[in-house]
Amino acid sequence: MTTVPRTGFLLVLSSPSGGGKSTIGRQCLARMSDIAYSVSYTTRKPRPGERPGVDYHFVSREEFQRLLAADVFLEWEEVHGNYYGTSRQTVAESLAAGRDVLLDIDVKGGLEIRRRFADRSVLVFVLPPSGEVLARRLRQRATDSEEVIAARLANAAQELVFGRQYDYLVINDVLEQAVDCLCHIIAAERCRLARQQEFFRNFSENIKKYNKNKEL
């Protein structure tokens, strides 16, 4: 198998709260070990099971403001009263090393990545099979109050407006199938002609030489 140089891309995974994007992202990373994960900074409190430095860099609001002032973030957003930011350095280093990078960020952050990276970004929106299922999933997440749940659902309507501009929609009904879909998307995006320009150019030069010399 020939190893072909390929341009890496940023894979943005977004969903309304309770959509399941983080679970899908984690399982996809477990299957495709060559993808880098951009660990976001957040001022939100850790949920049970979340590991600092692995799921998020958990920081205080003061620390977040300091990082913001130091231009550490490629993009940052306030979501449900908490700050979230993507490290500029992590993304740049991974792309430079030829790796694709998974970003688990909100829709506004996703569209900011699209604005900055254009064709080098791939935007995937995750939704449960229906609005009813979304509400039920949020209720089952015992960490949030009824008010927070209501606010998250109200926010979902707005997120759908932004999400409409995404490239792909993965419906998270059966988790395993949703993970399959995300893995297919990554594999397919690696086959984009625009990411294999160097191979294409070399091949074309090769054929032109043949036509000139009538031999290879």
Add this chain to the structure above:
Amino acid sequence: MTTVPRTGFLLVLSSPSGGGKSTIGRQCLARMSDIAYSVSYTTRKPRPGERPGVDYHFVSREEFQRLLAADVFLEWEEVHGNYYGTSRQTVAESLAAGRDVLLDIDVKGGLEIRRRFADRSVLVFVLPPSGEVLARRLRQRATDSEEVIAARLANAAQELVFGRQYDYLVINDVLEQAVDCLCHIIAAERCRLARQQEFFRNFSENIKKYNKNKEL
């Protein structure tokens, strides 16, 4: 698993002669039985193993001209002195039945499909791992004379110019992996948000109702 109505698409598979698109297409169809195949009409003579009505509809030049005059073809091209045409009816019926359709056609035909179907078409270009391998594969295909082989290689340079406008590039080095790539592309394209507008609209309406009534 919820069955979601989805807009079908035309998957165009093209390559220079000897690129291996037909083998890849056949193996992909064997794996994904829900894809329709558009059997092209051609005035070319059958190669060993090719079955009439399955691989191609083999017709005389006179018959092709008659079909052309009857507006039977969605697109048609002359390639290496032979005519090739895609049946308008086959494609329309498959799409209407909600099936994706694989078209094994040349680059000019592919770009014609893009012009007519825009986002409902997906263009996949297949290339061997190098120009040298392409030349070797054509030589091993014993049915063609040296002149025909030379003409096909000269033509490849022109096909690469058209192929540059394709969406995907599948490198046919290890056949099995090339078939994997094509299957990933099809699975990913089915997840395009633009092909799931109806689901997206219903979901958005659902959430809006919840925000109005505060219950589902």
